[in-house]
Amino acid sequence: MPLARRPASRIRVIAHVDLDCFYVQVEQRRQPQLRGKPTAVIQYNSWKGGACIAVGYEARKCGVKRSMRGDAAKAVCPDLNLVQVPVLHEKADLSIYRDAGSEVVAVLSRVGKCERASIDEVYLDVTEAAKRLSSKDLSTLVSEEASTSHIVGLPQELGTKEWFCRPDASREDHLLACGAIIVADIRLAVLAETEFTCSAGVAHNKMLAKLSSGMHKPAQQTLVPSSAVESLLATLPISKIGKLGGKLGQELEGELGVKTVGDLLQFSEVKLQDMYGPNTGTWLWNTARGINGDEVQDRTLPKSHSSGKTFPGPRALKTLETVVYWLKELAETLQLRLDEDLSQNNRTAHLLTIHASCHIEGRATEAPKFSSKSRPLRYGVDKIVEDSRYLFERSLHEFCSHQSAGKEQSEITSSWAVTGLSLTASNIMAKPMGVNPITQYFGTRPPVTGDPGNASEQQQQCPSISKEVRLEEDRAGASVPTDGSIPESISPPPSRKPAKLTDLWQRKASLQPERKEETVAWEYKQEEIDHSVFAELPSEIQQELQGRLGVQRNKRGKPTTIADFFISKT
Ligand code: DCP
Numbered sequence: 001m002p003l004a005r006r007p008a009s010r011i012r013v014i015a016h017v018d019l020d021c022f023y024v025q026v027e028q029r030r031q032p033q034l035r036g037k038p039t040a041v042i043q044y045n046s047w048k049g050g051a052c053i054a055v056g057y058e059a060r061k062c063g064v065k066r067s068m069r070g071d072a073a074k075a076v077c078p079d080l081n082l083v084q085v086p087v088l089h090e091k092a093d094l095s096i097y098r099d100a101g102s103e104v105v106a107v108l109s110r111v112g113k114c115e116r117a118s119i120d121e122v123y124l125d126v127t128e129a130a131k132r133l134s135s136k137d138l139s140t141l142v143s144e145e146a147s148t149s150h151i152v153g154l155p156q157e158l159g160t161k162e163w164f165c166r167p168d169a170s171r172e173d174h175l176l177a178c179g180a181i182i183v184a185d186i187r188l189a190v191l192a193e194t195e196f197t198c199s200a201g202v203a204h205n206k207m208l209a210k211l212s213s214g215m216h217k218p219a220q221q222t223l224v225p226s227s228a229v230e231s232l233l234a235t236l237p238i239s240k241i242g243k244l245g246g247k248l249g250q251e252l253e254g255e256l257g258v259k260t261v262g263d264l265l266q267f268s269e270v271k272l273q274d275m276y277g278p279n280t281g282t283w284l285w286n287t288a289r290g291i292n293g294d295e296v297q298d299r300t301l302p303k304s305h306s307s308g309k310t311f312p313g314p315r316a317l318k319t320l321e322t323v324v325y326w327l328k329e330l331a332e333t334l335q336l337r338l339d340e341d342l343s344q345n346n347r348t349a350h351l352l353t354i355h356a357s358c359h360i361e362g363r364a365t366e367a368p369k370f371s372s373k374s375r376p377l378r379y380g381v382d383k384i385v386e387d388s389r390y391l392f393e394r395s396l397h398e399f400c401s402h403q404s405a406g407k408e409q410s411e412i413t414s415s416w417a418v419t420g421l422s423l424t425a426s427n428i429m430a431k432p433m434g435v436n437p438i439t440q441y442f443g444t445r446p447p448v449t450g451d452p453g454n455a456s457e458q459q460q461q462c463p464s465i466s467k468e469v470r471l472e473e474d475r476a477g478a479s480v481p482t483d484g485s486i487p488e489s490i491s492p493p494p495s496r497k498p499a500k501l502t503d504l505w506q507r508k509a510s511l512q513p514e515r516k517e518e519t520v521a522w523e524y525k526q527e528e529i530d531h532s533v534f535a536e537l538p539s540e541i542q543q544e545l546q547g548r549l550g551v552q553r554n555k556r557g558k559p560t561t562i563a564d565f566f567i568s569k570t
Contacts, residue, residue: 001281002243002248002279002280002287003279003283003294004279004280004281004282004283004286004293005292005293005294005295008027008205008295010127011171011172011175012125012127012204012205013125013126013127013130013175013176013178013179013202013203013204014123014124014125014126014127014203014204014205014206014208014209014296015123015179015183015200015202015209015213015221016121016122016123016124016178016181016200016201016206016209016210016212016213017108017115017121017122017123017124017187017199017200018120018197018198018199018200018213018214018217019101019104019120019121019196019197019198020196020198020199020217020218020219020489021054021055021056021057021218022054022097022100022101022119022120022195022196023041023053023054023085023548024039024040024041024054024055024056024059024083025099025100025195025196025197026054026097026100026196026483027041027083028056029100029194029195029196030085030096031338033257034081036058037058037079037081037134038058038059038061038064038077038079038081039056039058039059039080039081039082039083040052040054040055040056040059040064040070040073040081040082040083041054041055041079041082041083041084041085042070042082042083042084042085043084043086043092044085044087045312046070046311047069047312048069048070048072049069049070049071049072049073049074049082049084050069050070050084051069051070051270052064052065052066052067052068052069052070052082052417053066053085054066055073056460057218058519059073059077059351059451059453060318062076062077062079062080062487063076063077064076064077064194070082079486088333089332089333090268090309090329091307091308091329091330091333093121094502094536097118097119097120098516098536100194100196101116101119101120102123102300103193103194103196104190104194104196104198105122105300106300107186107190107193107194108122108190109300110183110186110189111124111129111183111186112125112126112127112128112129112182112296113125113296113297113298114122114132114296114299114300115297115299115300115454116299116301116302117296117539118299118536118537120540121213123206123210123296124183124186124296125295125296125299126179126182126183126230127175127179127557129178129179130175130176130179130182131175131178131179133181133182134178135176136177137176137178138164138165138181139161139165141181142161142164142165143181143184143188145161145184145185145186145187145188145474146164146180146181146185147161147164147223148160148214148221149180149184149202149221150216150220150221150222150223150225151163151222151225151228151247151333151522152212152215152222152223152224152225152228152232153220153225153227153228153231153232161391163177163180164177164180167175167522167531169324172204172225173225173226173227173228176202176203176223176225177223179202180202180221180223182446183200183221183271184221186368187200187219187221193369197218197219198219199213199214199216199217199220199221199222200205200213200221201213201214201215201216201220201221201222201223201325202221202222202224202285203223203224203331204224204226205290205291205292205293205294205295206292206294207241207287207290207292207294208224208232208290208292209224210242211224211232211236211240211241212224219229224285226290228289229289230262230289230290232261232290233260233261233288233289234260234261234262234264235262236260236261237259237260237261238252238253238258238259238260238261238263238264238414240261241261241287242539243288244261248276248280251276252284252501255275257510259452261287261288262288264284264285264287264288265288267284267285268285269281269282269285269286272308273282274283282386299387299490300465301341301345301347301428302341302347302428303426303427304424304425304426305334305337305341305349305424305425305426305428306334306422306423306424306425307331307333307334307337307422307423307537308355308420308421308423309326309329309330309420309422310357310420310424311326311418311421312419316417316418316419316433317417317418317421318361318416318418319359319510320393323389323418324389324422324532325390326421327384327388327389327392327421327423328381328385328390330421330422330423331381331384331385331388331423332381333423334384334423335379335380335381335384337425338368338379338425341428342466343352344429345360345430346426346430346500347428347429347430347431348379348429348431349377349425349426349427349428350376350377350427350428350429351374351375351376351377351425351427352374352375352376352377352378352384352387352388352391352423352424352450352548353372353373353374353412353423353424353425353426354372354373354374354388354391354392354395354421354422354423354424355372355420355421355422355424356370356372356395356418356420356421356422357369357370357418357419357420357421358370358396358399358417358418358419359417359419360403360414360415360416360417361415361416361417362415362419369399370396370399371395371398371399372395373391373392373394374391375387375390375391376515377425377427384423392466393419396416398470399416416534433480440446565568
């Protein structure tokens with residue numbers, strides 16, 4: 001459920017920065033011969049050439065879409081370069097993308113508080129830097145890049161630079177203009193130092209910044225002044241607001257007939273509270289008015305670590321031995337990332353969660369599905385294997401009991417098949433000073449027995465650990481040290497500084513309309529979704545994938561597209 005936070009009492013300037021066709025850019029930096037050529041990244045499996053998960057803008061011009069399989073993409077664009085996501089220990093290895101994202105975060109964090117929201121998205125609070133700039137004469141500071149900003153609701157008679165520098169601007173608009181200048185400069189710095197382009201939304205809160213960052217892509221930025229919020233939200237479908245994409249959005253549509261965010265304006269806060277509870281009601285009332293008090297969290301490090309693997313079709317795991325074999329593989333990768341986090345960031349994780357996709361062979365799975373299970377995390381590969389095996393067996397038992405209701409139990413217990421398995425370590429905290437190494441701490445503890453839900457002794461020692469939780473779809477980031485300092489100059493070295501980011505993209509305008517065309521159903525298979533990979537994706541992609549797969553499974557509901565999400569409503 002969304003949290004209704006008090007609206008901020010002060011003016012804030014928040015940016016949402018989103019890297020353009022991210023995995024493709026990473027691959028093009030690794031293989032410069034691919035620059036400027038149609039390129040897509042695929043998560044390979046043998047079915048129709050694997051799934052396209054990132055499509056470069058040159059390839060989009062040729063009609064390649066993320067919904068396509070590699071074979072279909074090649075058919076519409078024979079010159080397409082397909083690059084496969086790296087694989088390590090037979091699993092998709094996202095480290096190069098994670099590390100590339102960290103480089104970007106390191107640059108962005110020079111200008112303000114930085115929250116890594118997913119593998120390629122960052123929120124930036126540039127309020128303080130904007131205030132410092134606000135006393136200066138902006139007419140000398142608006143760079144060429146800043147002057148290409150798109151301003152939602154910009155009066156026709158005004159140019160962008162004029163809007164930035166107009167003397168009668170409100171304090172709010174003036175700070176927004178200052179923020180936009182800072183964001184344009186830091187985007188240029190990102191390009192110069194990492195070779196990646198990014199797009200950004202700049203607004204007075206996180207919700208509006210996120211809504212606007214994708215309105216003009218690639219390599220552009222969009223501003224949302226307060227005066228433009230009402231008309232922006234008036235026609236915006238409710239599903240475009242992250243937390244309204246799911247059940248709550250459906251309820252609003254079914255119960256109140258609400259289709260756009262603006263439609264919510266007709267309901268009083270009391271009415272919304274009556275129907276959806278005090279917290280959600282207030283949140284909805286605020287959202288209808290573009291009010292959002294969420295703070296940018298100071299977080300450049302991941303909230304969790306995951307390691308997962310999918311086993312599609314004939315590769316499904318059908319015996320406990322094979323599951324345990326893979327749990328060991330996953331535990332080894334997870335332990336490596338935990339060790340890295342401990343040595344680089346002095347942080348330890350406290351909760352282990354196992355997630356699996358399972359079905360009974362030869363028939364559709366009935367709800368409830370295989371449930372995710374958690375318990376206190378003990379460090380060490382053997383302990384992780386022991387604990388995750390225990391959790392897996394419990395879930396499998398529950399799953400089979402449910403599936404066998406009214407049927408022959410033995411038939412069920414012998415025909416389960418696991419198509420996805422992942423381990424997540426979460427509840428990550430700084431290790432308190434003067435505490436023994438965590439490995440020693442956990443290593444000396446008695447082995448876990450019985451129901452982890454009753455691990456009262458462990459919970460006393462780690463009070464923040466919940467008894468048993470559903471898998472949280474944490475979005476991960478990566479390890480980036482940041483001192484939070486703001487240097488005098490954030491500009492890149494002059495020799496590498498392009499005048500405008502858009503210079504890099506030929507005929508940018510002609511690229512945009514094709515985003516609208518992405519209406520075909522994604523050719524993903526449920527069993528291809530690796531939960532550890534999934535957890536690092538932007539939240540709307542997670543939602544979209546869930547929606548798509550739901551549609552494929554249930555043959556009901558109306559698909560939405562990520563492209564529609566970001567089409568400007570102005
Ligand atoms: N990704 C993935 N599987 C998906 C969707 C995305 O693994 N089903 C990965 C590849 C993308 C990255 O996440 O490069 C970021 O996703 P975005 O939605 O931000 O899309 P892109 O960055 O690729 O393109 P855009 O420029 O449209 O943001």
